[in-house]
Amino acid sequence: MNTRLHDDKVLALHNITADEYDLITKLVGREPNLTELGIFSAMWSEHCSYKSSKVHLKTLPTKAANVVQGPGENAGIIDIGEGRVIVFKIESHNHPSYIEPFQGAATGVGGILRDIFTMGARPVALMDSLRFGPLDNPKNRSIMEGVVSGISSYGNSIGVPTVGGEVYFNECYSLNPLVNVFCLGLAEKDKIFYAKTDDVGNAILYVGAKTGRDGIHGASMASQEFGEDTEAKRPNVQVGDPFKEKLLVEACLEVMERKIIVGIQDMGAAGLTCSTTEMPAKSGTGVEIDLDLVPQREKGMTPYEILLSESQERMLIAARPDQVPAVKAAFAKWDLDAVEIGKVTSDGRLKCRFHGSLVVDIPVSAVVDLCPAYHRPWEEPAVPTKSPSASRRPLPKDYNDVLRKLLSSPTIANKEWVYRQYDHMVLTNTALLPGAGAAVLRIRGSRKGLAMTVDGNGRYAKLDPRTGGKAAVAEACRNLTCVGAKPIGVTNCLNFGNPEKPGVMGQFKAAVEGLGQACEAFGIAVTGGNVSFYNETEGIAIDPTPVLGIVGLIEDIDKVVTPGFKAEGDAVILLGRNAEEFEGSEYLEIIGLPSAGPPPDVDLDREIAVQETLLEAIAEGLVRSANDPSEGGVAVCAAECAFHSPERIGCDLNFDDDLRPDAILFGESQARILLTVRPENAERVLEIAEKRDVPAKVVGTTGGHSLRIRHLDRLLVDLPVAMARKLWMEALPDYFANPKSS
Amino acid sequence: MKFGVVVFPGSNCDADAYHAFRDVLGKPTTYLWHKDHDLKGVDCVILPGGFSYGDYLRSGAIARFSPLMREVCEFADKGGLVLGICNGFQVLLELNLLPGAMLRNKRLKFLCQYVTIRIENDKTAFSRKGTKGQVLRIPIAHFDGNWYAPPETVKEIEDNGQVVFRYCDTEGRLSEESNVNGSLNAIAGLSNKRGNVCGMMPHPERAVESILGSEDGLVILRSLLEKIS
Numbered sequence A: 001m002n003t004r005l006h007d008d009k010v011l012a013l014h015n016i017t018a019d020e021y022d023l024i025t026k027l028v029g030r031e032p033n034l035t036e037l038g039i040f041s042a043m044w045s046e047h048c049s050y051k052s053s054k055v056h057l058k059t060l061p062t063k064a065a066n067v068v069q070g071p072g073e074n075a076g077i078i079d080i081g082e083g084r085v086i087v088f089k090i091e092s093h094n095h096p097s098y099i100e101p102f103q104g105a106a107t108g109v110g111g112i113l114r115d116i117f118t119m120g121a122r123p124v125a126l127m128d129s130l131r132f133g134p135l136d137n138p139k140n141r142s143i144m145e146g147v148v149s150g151i152s153s154y155g156n157s158i159g160v161p162t163v164g165g166e167v168y169f170n171e172c173y174s175l176n177p178l179v180n181v182f183c184l185g186l187a188e189k190d191k192i193f194y195a196k197t198d199d200v201g202n203a204i205l206y207v208g209a210k211t212g213r214d215g216i217h218g219a220s221m222a223s224q225e226f227g228e229d230t231e232a233k234r235p236n237v238q239v240g241d242p243f244k245e246k247l248l249v250e251a252c253l254e255v256m257e258r259k260i261i262v263g264i265q266d267m268g269a270a271g272l273t274c275s276t277t278e279m280p281a282k283s284g285t286g287v288e289i290d291l292d293l294v295p296q297r298e299k300g301m302t303p304y305e306i307l308l309s310e311s312q313e314r315m316l317i318a319a320r321p322d323q324v325p326a327v328k329a330a331f332a333k334w335d336l337d338a339v340e341i342g343k344v345t346s347d348g349r350l351k352c353r354f355h356g357s358l359v360v361d362i363p364v365s366a367v368v369d370l371c372p373a374y375h376r377p378w379e380e381p382a383v384p385t386k387s388p389s390a391s392r393r394p395l396p397k398d399y400n401d402v403l404r405k406l407l408s409s410p411t412i413a414n415k416e417w418v419y420r421q422y423d424h425m426v427l428t429n430t431a432l433l434p435g436a437g438a439a440v441l442r443i444r445g446s447r448k449g450l451a452m453t454v455d456g457n458g459r460y461a462k463l464d465p466r467t468g469g470k471a472a473v474a475e476a477c478r479n480l481t482c483v484g485a486k487p488i489g490v491t492n493c494l495n496f497g498n499p500e501k502p503g504v505m506g507q508f509k510a511a512v513e514g515l516g517q518a519c520e521a522f523g524i525a526v527t528g529g530n531v532s533f534y535n536e537t538e539g540i541a542i543d544p545t546p547v548l549g550i551v552g553l554i555e556d557i558d559k560v561v562t563p564g565f566k567a568e569g570d571a572v573i574l575l576g577r578n579a580e581e582f583e584g585s586e587y588l589e590i591i592g593l594p595s596a597g598p599p600p601d602v603d604l605d606r607e608i609a610v611q612e613t614l615l616e617a618i619a620e621g622l623v624r625s626a627n628d629p630s631e632g633g634v635a636v637c638a639a640e641c642a643f644h645s646p647e648r649i650g651c652d653l654n655f656d657d658d659l660r661p662d663a664i665l666f667g668e669s670q671a672r673i674l675l676t677v678r679p680e681n682a683e684r685v686l687e688i689a690e691k692r693d694v695p696a697k698v699v700g701t702t703g704g705h706s707l708r709i710r711h712l713d714r715l716l717v718d719l720p721v722a723m724a725r726k727l728w729m730e731a732l733p734d735y736f737a738n739p740k741s742s
Numbered sequence B: 001m002k003f004g005v006v007v008f009p010g011s012n013c014d015a016d017a018y019h020a021f022r023d024v025l026g027k028p029t030t031y032l033w034h035k036d037h038d039l040k041g042v043d044c045v046i047l048p049g050g051f052s053y054g055d056y057l058r059s060g061a062i063a064r065f066s067p068l069m070r071e072v073c074e075f076a077d078k079g080g081l082v083l084g085i086c087n088g089f090q091v092l093l094e095l096n097l098l099p100g101a102m103l104r105n106k107r108l109k110f111l112c113q114y115v116t117i118r119i120e121n122d123k124t125a126f127s128r129k130g131t132k133g134q135v136l137r138i139p140i141a142h143f144d145g146n147w148y149a150p151p152e153t154v155k156e157i158e159d160n161g162q163v164v165f166r167y168c169d170t171e172g173r174l175s176e177e178s179n180v181n182g183s184l185n186a187i188a189g190l191s192n193k194r195g196n197v198c199g200m201m202p203h204p205e206r207a208v209e210s211i212l213g214s215e216d217g218l219v220i221l222r223s224l225l226e227k228i229s
Helices: A008-013 A018-028 A034-043 A094-099 A101-117 A138-158 A219-226 A242-257 A271-283 A303-308 A321-333 A364-369 A399-408 A458-463 A465-482 A502-522 A586-591 A604-619 A633-644 A661-666 A679-691 A721-737 B014-024 B068-077 B087-094 B151-159 B217-223
Strands: A067-069 A076-081 A084-092 A122-132 A162-169 A178-188 A203-208 A263-266 A286-290 A314-319 A338-345 A349-354 A357-363 A430-432 A439-442 A449-455 A486-495 A526-532 A545-554 A571-575 A623-627 A651-655 A673-677 A696-702 A706-711 A714-720 B003-007 B029-033 B044-047 B081-085 B101-103 B111-119 B135-142 B146-148 B163-168 B187-191 B197-200
Touching: A008 A018, A018 A034, A018 A357, A018 A364, A034 A271, A034 A303, A034 A357, A034 A364, A076 A486, A076 A526, A084 A101, A084 A449, A084 A486, A084 A545, A094 A101, A094 A138, A094 A178, A101 A122, A101 A138, A101 A178, A101 A242, A101 A263, A122 A138, A122 A242, A122 A439, A122 A449, A122 A545, A138 A162, A138 A242, A138 A721, A162 A439, A162 A449, A178 A449, A178 A486, A178 A526, A178 A545, A203 A242, A203 A321, A242 A314, A242 A321, A263 A271, A271 A286, A271 A303, A271 A314, A271 A338, A271 A349, A271 A364, A303 A349, A303 A357, A314 A321, A321 A338, A349 A364, A357 A364, A399 A586, A399 A633, A399 A661, A399 A714, A399 A721, A449 A465, A458 A465, A458 A545, A465 A486, A465 A502, A465 A545, A465 A604, A465 A623, A465 A673, A486 A502, A502 A526, A502 A545, A502 A604, A571 A604, A571 A651, A571 A679, A586 A661, A604 A623, A604 A673, A604 A679, A623 A633, A633 A651, A633 A661, A633 A673, A633 A706, A633 A721, A661 A706, A661 A714, A673 A679, A679 A696, A706 A721, A714 A721, B003 B014, B014 B029, B014 B217, B044 B068, B044 B087, B068 B081, B081 B087, B087 B101, B087 B197, B111 B187, B135 B217, B163 B197
Parallel strands: A084 A526, A122 A162, A286 A349, A486 A526, A651 A706, B003 B029, B003 B044, B044 B081, B081 B197
Antiparallel strands: A067 A076, A076 A084, A084 A178, A122 A178, A203 A314, A203 A338, A263 A314, A286 A338, A349 A357, A430 A439, A439 A449, A449 A545, A486 A545, A571 A673, A571 A696, A623 A673, A651 A696, A706 A714, B101 B146, B111 B135, B111 B163, B163 B187, B187 B197
């Protein structure tokens, strides 16, 4: 079609295929002008439309009795009883964080916060799942410092505590760091707001920061095409202003509390375009706006730029005409603009006027609902069935040395260097400080508490994406269980390579199936999340990295369990069974052996039985500490329990399994929990386990100030707690204070 | 005894202070909007933590120009009780109600953690429920808490007994390590000469309930419950 209004180059720059262009032409009833093409380009992008992923995401379990809002809104909503709901979501900001780590991560925080308060919830907690390349590379250190400062800067300033998270290191993230940000808000069930316009004649108000040229999709193309004064190429990463967002939070929550608006939507990806199409699409209306009225930071902006700018800290509000003065007054109190830029119409179209002429006139449903969904070709991942060389691997000569190395490995080492930079206590709800497997918040005016965690393991998912997906769910739930919480809802962030490659698409499909299966088994619904494709640089893709954000409910906040040993002489019980499962382990990584076999098996029935056993024991008030062996296995798990103990109480454990000793100590078999009870209560816990057919045995006692671990009475590990803790505490800060290479 | 918590744009510990005084201590408490010129008859003004005006320019530097600060200064001049916590302390320094200035923390990182502080003067309105030498476990959360003043000012406030709290270890000893942000003389909190205005970097309002890990902040907040005679 050579007679097209826009040539191939323009379409390519907009990532619109010829077929998509023909579809757009059909839907609009004529060829789109450049601004309209920009709108479709943004809204039909992978990021906004999920066109490669939605056929697979549809298979996820999204329904459960407690779900108030599943996928499709800004965030998911779960009912937690007593008239309260939680609003939560996780989102990636991977690409911007590589280009400009500080602002990339900061605006990631800002974006997810808006997704939460736009629904009427006050954000009360943030968590981050971060992945970087190895820290002996100065570039990776600088990315990590930038990302952590960016999160710190934005979260601390706005006053939402960053209560937990995870940080992993692997070579595959060197050129593609992952920054996944989770936010949770609390709201009253009858005060939830949605992105809608309601009735024709309602006013459309623009509130918050002014619009600039930052983050414009295809901005470079636009200037080429018009041949106007060529602007210096703007960075694609937006700049965050947490102060502005703090004002926006307060003003928005105020107008929602007073119920003087009808609908609200944040301007995130695709900016004004996204909100002016999604809001009317949900209400079956249209919207007409005057672009000249949009508050602008820069002179001479084109309609294209105004509509596609991704300037931060902006929201769109729909209000009845009689509500407008009160809305304006509420925003004026916080020194924020609230400008009426248009109204709700009946024709189902987005119409934009600029200098008096109509520059956009397209059906909103075409933009929002009619993007084609792709069944991209995929290849079933080749999954190894057995570890070929395991039996030939030599046993370690010095188990103490292996444990010391594991404790100093950045993935396992203490992360205080990171979380000390985050205000994790503001809002005074943080009942469990960062460092445990899950964060715990009290809920004011209730006996209940909330636990939350973000988890994923790219190494398992690389070996077997389906198992990796399951393992992420299983581990997240286990982390919640260990503090005494029952999982109630899921959000996910799926980080993968290029979906146009059948291998990557196959990984994605399998991981989604695995995590869906696991959520179904646990009876918890996926309420939303985010897919991040194209995590590839120079043709190298990251390991498939599904990250799960799971929230749990604690019935009695006074019964929260923590990982630290509580007293000398307590019985240490291992729930679950050890096996020779090394593949994908941190142990193989630190001894420098490649992982080639299947990752640790995830048996969902056993996993659930183990977790239910723990929850029942906690409910009976028996459990004094609980922690699950994950990276680094039982040895690291026991060490953590000692490190978290204020008195640095050690333990003496003895395992009698007929297995390789390194598997028992450092293997990463799933569905295991190490817990302590008063000695007289051990029998009762074993009974609870037996009732569920869960393997359980007393493996030792707490006491002394050393970590002692034996196999068949042979002492393999004997380390003073204080010395081991020092390694674990200092490993991460040492990389930044005394770089090991430069 | 009625408490007023000032709300600046960017304050983010205002609700925590409000909760501590109203819900935990059960005292009448009200918010004071920074644009008003009305202290609503409160007996004690709390300048809360946060990032007033985004802490742009310099921590507390813009907040000092808020309309309500005129009334706060007059209130302080008449002997009214004013407690500035964290950002509130920074605002008091900018208002010249307290001496000195804040530098960035010594290791140039934001610090959120529990610290231990020692009561240096137990005669003040902010510490009289404690005893001299008592060690309190209270969180900090700040980037600019490294208090600095010229030597003659430091001598003066030390001589006058204006140092209310000092960073110390859990045993109450001073050390380089326990002075986490590098403040001169490990000063964590200080009062004016008259003793009715106090600024402190640690957050007592974060340490008033056992579920959150410490109730030591109650020593400070309860000290405020009696009017100065």
